[in-house]
Amino acid sequence: MINKVMLEVSNVNKKFGGLLALSSVSLSIESGTIAGLIGPNGAGKTTFFNVMTGLYPADTGSFSLAGKSYNPRVVEEVVFSGIARTFQNIRLFKEMTVLENVMVGRHCRTKAGFWGATLRTQKTQLEEKLIFDRSLELLDYVGIVQHASKTSKNLSYGDQRRLEIARAMATDPLVLALDEPAAGMNATEKVELQKLLEKINSDGTTILMIEHDVKLVMGICHSITVLDHGEVIAHGTPDLIRTNPAVIEAYLGPGVA
Numbered sequence: 001m002i003n004k005v006m007l008e009v010s011n012v013n014k015k016f017g018g019l020l021a022l023s024s025v026s027l028s029i030e031s032g033t034i035a036g037l038i039g040p041n042g043a044g045k046t047t048f049f050n051v052m053t054g055l056y057p058a059d060t061g062s063f064s065l066a067g068k069s070y071n072p073r074v075v076e077e078v079v080f081s082g083i084a085r086t087f088q089n090i091r092l093f094k095e096m097t098v099l100e101n102v103m104v105g106r107h108c109r110t111k112a113g114f115w116g117a118t119l120r121t122q123k124t125q126l127e128e129k130l131i132f133d134r135s136l137e138l139l140d141y142v143g144i145v146q147h148a149s150k151t152s153k154n155l156s157y158g159d160q161r162r163l164e165i166a167r168a169m170a171t172d173p174l175v176l177a178l179d180e181p182a183a184g185m186n187a188t189e190k191v192e193l194q195k196l197l198e199k200i201n202s203d204g205t206t207i208l209m210i211e212h213d214v215k216l217v218m219g220i221c222h223s224i225t226v227l228d229h230g231e232v233i234a235h236g237t238p239d240l241i242r243t244n245p246a247v248i249e250a251y252l253g254p255g256v257a
């Protein structure tokens, strides 16, 4: 049975020294939807991702995925409970090939432990073959399989972003969390990205995305949460957010609606 709520985060507080970067932030995302997280620079969006995926400890907060609570500070719980993310500043293994980058993501799903990997048992070899095949499939899925054997740093910026998405998808996530996936992309690349995200979503993955491109966010998201100075100032459908006076004041500016 599908849980109606896929990701539920409640009452997150996070301080950096004297700065309250997140103040009683709660967010709930329905299963099968695309949710947006927007707000001015410094609002706390990336910090929210960092806390939700365990990069930083939260001061308070509870986290649950598909109806099961998880502890973000335990990395395996984050991955195995089903969250994968990309980074605002692309984090690829730049000297590795495109294919290897995806295979690394896939490895966390394998069962062969240390001895299996060391002795290269038949089972391990079979698993490696499956990882290889699945990784190629994912590269094809995001549209960059023709670059599989290239060194990652030689990919165009837009393709590096696609590769990050492929690597994240390699963990078979329930929720794909994207931190500014369209940053640095030109208009054509953004249209392609939108298509890719819609495909990923219609194939069953719930998406949470931080994004500054208002047209993209409004065009793709079912619900949007707005952060300002570490606080949620609005949550709702794109139409409600677009016309919300507090959001216009804090972020959108006049003329967007």
Ligand SMILES: Nc1ncnc2c1ncn2[C@@H]1O[C@H](COP(=O)(O)OP(=O)(O)O)[C@@H](O)[C@H]1O
Binding pocket: 016, 019, 021, 039, 040, 041, 042, 043, 044, 045, 046, 047, 048
């Ligand atoms: N590791 C950190 N140490 C200290 N302050 C931080 C750290 N990470 C983020 N901050 C601060 O927290 C606030 C929110 O930052 P961030 O989450 O990156 O905002 P956004 O992603 O919305 O632009 C900013 O004031 C930022 O300077």
Ligand SMILES: [Mg+2]
Binding pocket: 045, 046, 047, 088
């Ligand atoms: Mg950020």
